[in-house]
Amino acid sequence: MINYIIRRLLLLIPVFIGVSILAFALLRLIPGDPAKSMLGNKATEAQLQSLRAELKLNDPLPVQYASYMKDVIKGDLGKSIKSHDSVIKEISTRLPATIELSLFALIIAIVIGVLAGIISAAKRSSWFDHLSMTGALFGVSMPIFWLGLMMIWLFSVTLHWLPPSGRLSVGTHLQTITNFYLVDSILTGNWFAFKDSLAHILMPGFALGTIPMAIIARMTRSSMLEVLNQDFIRTANAKGLAKYLVIFKHALKNAFLPVLTVIGFQFGFLLGGAVLTETIFSWPGVGRYVYQSILSRDYPVVQSTILIIAVMFVLINLITDILYKYFDPRIRYD
Amino acid sequence: MGENFLLQVRDLHTQFVTQSGVVKAVDGVNFEVKPGETLGIVGESGSGKSMTALSIMKLVPSPPGEIVKGEILYNGDDLIKKTEKQMRHIRGNKISMIFQDPMTSLNPVFTVGEQLTETLRTHRNVSKRQALEHATELLNLVGIPDPKARLKNYPHEFSGGMRQRVMIAMALACDPELLIADEPTTALDVTVQAQILELLKKLQKELGMAIIMITHDLGVVAEICDRVMVMYAGKQVEFTDRFRLFDVPKHPYTWGLLNSIPKMEKEKKRLKAISGHPPDLRHLRKGCPFAERCPKAKASCRIQAPHLQEVEPGHLVSCLLYEEEKVTLE
Incomplete structure (x- = not known):
């Protein structure tokens, strides 16, 4: 190993x-x-x-x-032509913003997607199955920029529930440690900032999580359906195990491998590809930074950011591969 | 009858509703199992023997399957009327089951120890440590060397025969009164088959449980069963004890089965296969389902369905040959 x-x-x-x-x-x-x-x-x-x-x-x-x-x-990734700051410094505040947003989106996507997939598979052809799979179809086909704008229109402009942009409201003070605002506000016990940053991350998080959620839901469903027909599920039932144990323990651990692959892939994708979401919600992350740098032809920035994202993508894939072993002990790495 | 039965199955009907019609997988089956005995259910693929077993466990895949009629009395209680929760208390605890293919019947991603203790912890109020100790004893009981270390292994680290032993250990975890073995030796090598049958015989002697042995192998029947039910196209065609089945088989289908076993002592002859194929259960014709393939079939066999009746004491047959005989005798 x-x-x-x-x-x-x-x-x-x-x-x-x-x-x-x-x-x-x-x-x-x-x-x-x-x-x-x-x-x-x-x-x-x-x-x-x-x-x-x-x-x-x-x-x-x-x-x-x-x-x-x-x-x-x-460790010198060059300097931005526009700001004359080192790229490392520019990215050190933006990368945590992107990772925080991606993780938030991914957690929403996994929790809702996996649950919807499991329930759809366990209650195949029920109204829930039809509803969630139709929802998933809409989810994958929805353009993020449109969804984002509609969310801003509904929740910010019309209902005034959520702030439309940024990571924190103007005037909210937060002592930054990790630059993950949700984490920092917990670490410093600043509940006001926590609520504020949570309110800011909700909409971009959901917008960014929609497509992965839909893909995860469909993948979980089809993988679970396959596993639920296996002999060892019949064995688990014949042992008199409770239904939730059969589904969430025996079936899910077997069905999770392809889902894990998708999750790993989607996470890498989110990290580098949150450009649209970050732009719409003015989220000060790497995606928006690269986008602006491309527009302003700040090539040293583009060049170095690509490098960082690529390395992270590879590392996430490595972590996914290592996690495989946990879900399937038959996998050998030597 | 004043006899004490562990299990009585009365007029059991299990159906599958498919797009091309209703499949009567189990069609009016009656039998009983006494405590400690071994009942064999014999028949070819699709004869309804596995579905009979799954019906007893109420594990018929539903939809499309459904038990539509009948009674399954376990110690006098009708299992069909039990709720899913009540059934879970019976499965793996009072009645347990082992399956045909030990390669796929164990969950590949959990250790054998985990899968063994899980049954115990579901049905018995034991600590994790007690469960592990019991699991070690169980592996020892079914003849797995170095049981303590083997608990930490995954199914793919065992051979086919060893996996079936693990399955048996798992089924025996809670000292069931009835063990349903659904072709437990079919997927194994011949030498391993004999070992598994020996093991089941030995365990039955030690633990005193009853066994329903489902098989298509009359060799297995001769080896281990006390009484035998022969099934064909979802119906039971003959039901008697092992000796009568081999000595005085009554049903033409049973003759066919017996003729298709190679015999050591006789000169080499071509084996007599039963001609034709089992009928399509979706489109059963009137009359006896075996009539198409029966060497003794008469015109009436294609019109009138036979009924199961006792032609000699302890020997039930469902065949018009005997019904008419009886009529002429009377």
């Missing part, structure tokens, strides 16, 4: 190199002069020269790549 984890972590290196080459090439493949496209047409020759010097754009490509990688390994 330990060997397997080490081997998988070593495999990160080629992935890292591959992604870094792609991210690196992104900046260099822009037609024309990258310095010009970043600074715009109004830039003076001196400004262009200094940017070229800063990004070492005059060196041969391999040399550029080598010096970029050297910096990355040292």
Whole structure:
């Protein structure tokens, strides 16, 4: 097991190199002069020269790549052209925001999706089954931007229940420790900030969680249906076990493997793909940051963020693979 | 009859409603099991023997299956009238069941110890430690070496025969009065089959439970059963003790079954298979369901359905051959 984890972590290196080459090439493949496209047409020759010097754009490509990688390994992901802050610093507040939102969305998706899937499978062809599977179909087909706007219109504009944007209301003070606001407010015992940040995360969380929820629900249902027909379920019933034990213990642990795969995949996807949700709800996360950086041609930021998201994606996949062993002891890693 | 029966099944009908019609999987079956005896239920695939067993446990997959008529008296109590909760108290506790394929009948993601103690903890008020101790004893009882260490193993770490032993241990966990064994040896190697049958015989002697042995193998019947019920197309066609079944079989279908066993002492001949196929249970014709394949079938067999009747003491047959004989005798 330990060997397997080490081997998988070593495999990160080629992935890292591959992604870094792609991210690196992104900046260099822009037609024309990258310095010009970043600074715009109004830039003076001196400004262009200094940017070229800063990004070492005059060196041969391999040399550029080598010096970029050297910096990355040292933990220097470059500087934003717009804010002149280091990318690390910019991301250190935004990444927790994105992770918090993704985790929140994923937890909602798992709890509701798995439960709906189980009940649909256990009560196949019941009204609940039809209702939840129709709901899931709507869930996967609903464009997030539309759903988000409708939620804002209903809950913020019309009902005034929830704030439409941001992570905290203006004027709410919160001492940040981890930059996960929900966690920080609990750690500091600041219940007002907790309620406030919870109110802020509800809508983007649900909007972001809809598609994973629908996919998880459908996957759980079909996987459970398959497992519930297995012989060992008949055995469990023949032992006189209570129905909830048969379904939630014997069937679910067997049915969970494909669901886990989907969850891992969706989590990676949420981390990198929350662009729409973060933009609609003005959530100060990585997705929105990348989106703005692309628009403002802040390529060092784009390049480094892609790298970070890719590494996290791979790590989440590794965690998923390790969790498989818990759900299915037949899996061997050696 | 003043006899004390553990289980009495009266006029049991179990149906499956499918899109292409109603399948009468069990069609008016009557039998009883005395405490401590072994009753064999014999028949080919689809004859309704497994469904009879699942009906007793009330585990017929529903929908589409349903017990539509009859009584299943366990110690005088009708199981059909019991609620699901009451049935759970009986399953695995008073009546337990082992299945055909030990490869798929154990849950692959839980240890054997977990699956064994679970039954105990469901039906007996025991601590986890007591349950583990009992589980060790059970594995020892069914002949699994190094039981304590084996409790921590998963089913895939056992061989087929060993898994069936685990299944048996699980079924015996709460000292049931009746063990239903649904083709417990079919999926196993011949040598292992013999070991499992020996084990069941030994355990029955030690623990005194009754066994319903469902099989299509008359060898198993000869080995272990006291009385035998032969089923065909959901109906019981013959019911008698083991000796009479092999010595004086009455029903043409039973003749067919016996003829299709190779015999050691006789010269080599081609085995006589029963010609034709079992009928489609969705579209049963009038008359005897075996009539199409019966070497003795008469015109009346295709019109009139036979009834189960005692043709000799302790020997029940459902065949017009004997009904007419009786009529002519009278």
